[in-house]
Amino acid sequence: MIAPGARTVGSFALIAILSGCTTAYLDIPIETPIQPKLDVRPFSRVFVAGFVSAGTDDVDGNLETVRLLRSQLRNKGTLRVIDADALALGDLVAGENGAAGAAPATAPATAAAEVSDDMAFAAYEKVFADKEYWKKVGEEMQQPLIVTGTILFRTQQRSGFVQRERETFDALGRRVVQPERTYMERKGFILRPSFIFIDGRTGETLHTETFREEILYNANQTTPPLSSFFELMDRLLPSFLNTLSAQKVRGSRTLLK
């Protein structure tokens, strides 16, 4: 014969034992250090030289990118950032080829959307490969690591079926959320920067990194292009910074017993 009190205590003990057995895991925060992709030890300074930009006229892709990268490198990088005027790479090509033959530094949004992304910048490839030019720039800036490249920021429009949740109430007044496929007109932006890292001592290209980010909104939503530009840049900045300096990625994992 077991007393009712003892039975209750026994039940609680059993539950405690069982729950002890089932909590065989533990979430733990971790910080993963990521080594830089580029060995920047030979350099003490970095010069964000400027970019060839194309796409929408609403954002000056060159100046905004130069400002943003310099500020990020100043705060999170290990190299001293050179504050000098950004180079007008578009004018450089126009000067070489004559205004008629050169691609515009900032092409209208419609034109950029029509031509393929790669063709928009084809005229500038030889500028990035011009070792003598970059060596000269390097000599003027005390042989830094040079960051240059292309920035494509253009509008996009897309229509199609989008899945979203529809809220209804049943006969008993309970809230029911059901997935629903709706045809929608959407518009947004595409950002496709290509960062080229050049050795200011030799003028040689050390590393090239290309990203592509896009964002879409409802057609009736008005979002300033500059705000979208920074939102898209924010997504790829950790990877850009990781090219030059070690970064720590914070996360959480589950330890098991």
Add this chain to the structure above:
Amino acid sequence: MLRFLVVVTLLSALSAAPAYADARGDARQQVEFGIAVAQKGLWREAIFRWLRATELDPTYAQAFNNLAIAYEHEGDLVKAREAYEKALRLDPNNPLIKQNHDLFKEINDRTGRKDGR
């Protein structure tokens, strides 16, 4: 003769069972100690303990999972990947190991990304 063989087989099976249980028990102690020190930030000590656990019981998927996390924390992504893969081979249906591995892959892929196109 047949009876003798059956008895020998049974005895060897019975003697192996406690040995396996002991190995898992010892490995489990190492794993738990590793968890305790990892919580205090002593990840190198945790790695030592979890490595010991995998030596004691090479079928202990949880120990390999923890080892992978510790390697990830130390930035040794190659060893982390190997340990995660081993853990998944041993326990392919464990959702928590799968989740950890997916999160790890996200970081590992990002470090190798050179062209976003």
